Amino acid sequence: MQATVRPVLLLLLFAVISACSTAPKPGSAGKWVGHKEAGQASYYADRFQNRKTASGELYKAGRKTAAHRTLPFGSQVKVTNVRNGKSVVVRINDRGPFVRGRVIDLSRSAFASIGDVSAGLLNVRIEVIR
Known part of the structure; x- marks a missing residue:
């Protein structure tokens, strides 16, 4: 009996974890505006230059891109240095x-356009515009 209980418990655990996911559902991008x-x-x-991002594209420091925990890929976000x-x-x-208090990771060029990279961190407001 124990041999059949373990796979069922693993399946149940996987279902619970999947249900708790915060990833946006396809087609929900407009709801974020x-x-x-x-x-x-x-x-x-x-060191992240030319490495794959979660979306599958390569990170390029010169592009205006960013990482966010939950916003849909392709979302356009206005980031303002307060x-x-x-x-x-x-x-x-x-x-x-995935650090407490941080809301967005910017590409180097995006960060440099609103603040001094030597600061390392900026206090910002973000707003999804598209």
């Missing part, structure tokens, strides 16, 4: 950041 968050932004280290008011629009193509 207007979504706002505030927190810290970081940027990708140089200290100087500068903004940049990025496209979500990766997942992360």
